[in-house]
Amino acid sequence: MTVRPTLSAAVMAHPRRTAAVARLREQVPGLTVAMDPRPDGPPTSVRSAAVAWASADPGATHHLVLEDDALPCADLLDGCAALIRGFPSAAVSLFVNDSARTAALTRMAVWSGRDAAQVIDIYVPTQGLILPAGAASGLAAFLRAHDDLTEAGDIAVLRYLHGAGVPVVVAVPNLVDHDDLTSIMGNTDHGRRGSVCYPGHAPHGDAGRLFDTPEIIPYLSESTTCSFLTSTPASAAPLRSRTADMLHLLGTDHDALRAQAPAAPAGLPAAAVHELWLTAYATGMLLTGSGRADPGEVRRHADTPAGRAAAASMASGGLGRGVPAPLLAAAAGPLADVVLHGLDLGSDAGSLRGWPGTAELTPART
Template sequence: MAARDVSTHARPTRAAERPDDPPARLSACVMAHPVRQAAAERLAVALSEFDAGVVTDPEPGRPGGPLRTSRMAWSRVAPGATHHLVVQDDSVLAPDFVRHALAGTRALPGHALGLFTEWGSFTSYALRVAALVGTDWVEVVDGYMPAQALILPADVAREFDRYAARATTGDEPDDEVLLGFLRSMGVPMVVSVSNLVQHGDEVSIAGNGWHGLRKAACWRTDPVAPADTVLDRIALVPFFSWFTGDAICRFRDQPASDDWRQVPAVDLLRAYGLGDDDVRRLIANGCPQRPSDAAVPAHLTQALVTAAVAVGLLAGECGAPAAGVRTKEPVAAAALATLVPGGLRNFVDGQALPAVSEQLAPVVEAATQLGLETARRTSRSGRDLPAARHFSQ
């Protein structure tokens, strides 16, 4: 197979200072299904500092409810607001949410600020790399804009309803429509590495129950207030598919391209001189309490650990230190802790998932550390990093 020149591109950046920006003034709205009216009103009370209102789907028996309700919610921008927040009715807010949300708008006033991404999403793996690097935000790399809790600049938010009216049939998922809209407006899209919202346990009303549990990728009871560092220009992301059980690596030639292609993640490991045998040794040595093959088939464990090594490799390329304490720092540890449950949520019974996650946690940490050390050792050798030089296709 021919080699391709595919740079990771991704590097931590800091938003340019804009001293003339006015102070952030945030308005808010909770979008809800009528059966969750009470939960939505509780959220509105929690967001009373933003004078939050509640909008509910006016036609809950008809298809297209999420987009219909989203259009209403984004139209509720208060006069004088610089930014607008929309929160979905099955959200759980982090402690001190209001202060952290305002900090985000001050740090990146021109961005779309997602405050949640689910623990098995494509973006969640980019988030884990960002957590190891130490940035506050990470570029959205999914085919949708995570919309569980989302902040937009007020002038952008006011345009969404008009865009949806002319560009959709009304049946599309609102998060996919938001992605297309924000791209059309040239608005950069990011997610906070410390998620400021947790997804509730309610059964999905939008028909997403088959996705399994969709918890936050990095949830802490003492979240870090986001500043302005961003990991973006991402061209290469490893991923364990919660749908197929495969470890893959997605890549694109240009950071802004939608043309993602994929190969087995082990191909990335091989570019660094690692392979399946190294992964098997990690599992054997780093996980004495590994779940039985009946609980988690061996090929799934192999794929999960392969993905974890790949996360470490990419984090090392993006500048994460190789010191062993890195994977134990609170934000990085919280992000790595969700890799197993986010990946296995449809392969393991929900009651067994916490125990399985705990049993596999040591080998995930060891695998990530191996990736970090391998990438940094390769860098010190004076050669170009393999993933930056080429990626076998």
């Protein structure tokens, strides 16, 4: 007999966020409030997370926990229901910030029409997270036993999930964004930490198509504003090299490639914008060159609200520390166009050239 998936939900909260919690309770019917039992203790999300994960309804097959600065889409629960039908045994994060390595995979999933991507960072985004009921109770016990952890809560959660053998994926597009509230954890210097792709509503229909993680992905590093090809957990060997150098070693004419790139929007550093464009170009190459999509599919999925949101977030996530926020915001539209231009040209190039794996790139690097 098939058990119909059912979902309970909680918000992990701090007394300083009562207004935000009240808003969430209006948006998400039946939301349980899990207050930090020691709000005056050392700043940590672990204490309230332990309470939240222990609050699953006894009859629920899955449990959702939101952080109190989450911004859920209007049809959040419908989107969650589709995700737990499609990925019943997985931990499903509803958010990933736009500068994460997982965000690079998420954009590829958007542009190839997939419903989820693997979490490949050292932490799981916990802005909104769904777990199977058994994993939820196990995580609650783990966090209660380790509420003095010095590591970040999102790292501890991933450590537990990996140890329990629970697959960890992120919803595509994201169903939750991150509100720009003052950080209780002292993370204000991290910047806005917005979603990689938040169109504001859940996709229609069923979910269940997981993006196949490549061995190597293009990634625009926020800390350096440089584009790299970097290995993922799917790779047997580590690799991290500048995208421009690797494409040149593989036969791409660097000068010809630069000539195809659009000019930087007024007032923005040309070198940084070129690295952004190059990341998008290599992403298009990967999608079509690896057979994950054809150029027509990439264009079709890019020409959607979710596709354009993913393009805009590549700029905000990768250039956020190298370009002043007012300049970045003023040029958001033109920068999204830069990304879509690179993605389009790269998808055509990939369909002709293919996309290498780690074994092919490692000899080229040496």
